Amino acid sequence: MGLVAGAQFAAALLSRFWAGQQADSRGARRATIAGLLLAAAAGLLYLLSLRLTASPEASVAILIIGRGVLGGAESFIVMGALGWGLARAGPQNTGAVMSWVGRAMYIAYAAGAPAGTALYASHGFVAIALATTLIPRLAGERRGTWRADHRPGAGIASWVRGTSKDPGRAWPMSSRVVAGCSSTPPSPGWNGSWL
Numbered sequence: 001m002g003l004v005a006g007a008q009f010a011a012a013l014l015s016r017f018w019a020g021q022q023a024d025s026r027g028a029r030r031a032t033i034a035g036l037l038l039a040a041a042a043g044l045l046y047l048l049s050l051r052l053t054a055s056p057e058a059s060v061a062i063l064i065i066g067r068g069v070l071g072g073a074e075s076f077i078v079m080g081a082l083g084w085g086l087a088r089a090g091p092q093n094t095g096a097v098m099s100w101v102g103r104a105m106y107i108a109y110a111a112g113a114p115a116g117t118a119l120y121a122s123h124g125f126v127a128i129a130l131a132t133t134l135i136p137r138l139a140g141e142r143r144g145t146w147r148a149d150h151r152p153g154a155g156i157a158s159w160v161r162g163t164s165k166d167p168g169r170a171w172p173m174s175s176r177v178v179a180g181c182s183s184t185p186p187s188p189g190w191n192g193s194w195l
Contacts (some may be wrong), residue, residue: 042132
């Protein structure tokens with residue numbers, strides 16, 4: 001279980017620099033979209049791992065790969081959110097942008113664990129896999145991430161800055177994505193014995 005859970009954090013650590021380089025060289029929006037797509041792909045790998053439960057080794061291997069992909073996704077979402085926020089709010093608001101993204105991450109971690117536990121308790125690991133697949137798509141759609149709308153207060157600016165009059169009102173979208181995607185199944189008493 002530790003290797004499965006740790007794969008995400010190791011991948012996040014190892015991919016952070018590369019994700020930052022991609023956000024700087026190709027744009028923060030592209031990095032964010034890449035992160036959202038990777039997060040959804042991780043959910044698909046989770047679903048695939050469930051299809052392979054007859055072969056526990058293959059199932060766990062796919063799950064570890066999925067966790068690694070999710071760790072990379074997190075890096076791209078966070079680096080994209082930071083870069084995008086800095087581009088939109090300006091260098092004079094660097095501390096505020098870092099605070100928004102940091103708060104979003106830690107709120108997501110705090111909310112993600114109980115949400116994941118509730119999903120798992122009510123519908124099993126398939127619910128975690130589906131949430132990991134669907135939440136990035138829904139979050140990107142809801143916040144206009146897929147649109148190339150660069151007007152102040154529109155599209156991506158709404159999740160980075162809230163509204164142009166109150167930049168601290170809205171949390172960055174990464175909180176919603178990571179909250180849904182970083183949930184891991186609870187270890188005590190869960191019936192995923194193939195792990």
